[in-house]
Amino acid sequence: MDDPATEIRTFYSIREIREMVEAEISQHKALLDDYSQWLGTLLRSPESSKNPEWTKKVSELQKVLRTSGRKGGKKEEKPAYSSEWVTFKDLMLCADEFGEVEIIFEAVEELKGKLEKLEKAKNSLAELERYGFGKNVVYVTYIHEGVPEKIAVKPKKTMEGEEKFRFVADFSVMKQI
Secondary structure (H helix, E strand, O other), rough: OOOEEEEEEEEOOOOHHHHHHHHHHHHHHHHHHHHHHHHHHHOOOHHHHHHHHHHHHHHHHHHHHHHHHOOOOOOOOOOOOOOEEEOOOOEEEEOOOHHHHHHHHHHHHHHHHHHHHHHHHHHHHHHHHHOOOOOOOOEEEEEEOOEEEEEEEEOOOOOOOOOOOOOOOOOOOOOOO
């Protein structure tokens, strides 16, 4: 999860790429589970069950997050939520008790979207692997936010016609008298 947002990595098999994606899926599922439990704890708290306003905000937030960013495949500007958010330079701050719930909901939805992309990439890689794609090739892979998006395939350099790696050393030993 501490990977750079955009990177290019070289792999020597489709299996290597698939294993990297499976590791990302595992990490994201664990994080999603943690956040979901945290959210569940907040929503089941005694304060939330006594406050009808809180319940109304939760249902509104769920609707907004599930529908935002899915129109035409383009992410739209984040909608203004019902909590009191204040802009400070490039950050949003909230002192409302509901702010914590909002950011957890948003993180959960983001993780679900990323897991969906990772699963699709994994399935595509499994198909390529099943077809036996790319024997004796190198995969230069463009990875955006942990998800492989593009793969350039190039042949592995063969040793024929090229000088093989050799270790050559001459040793001299002086005889001491």
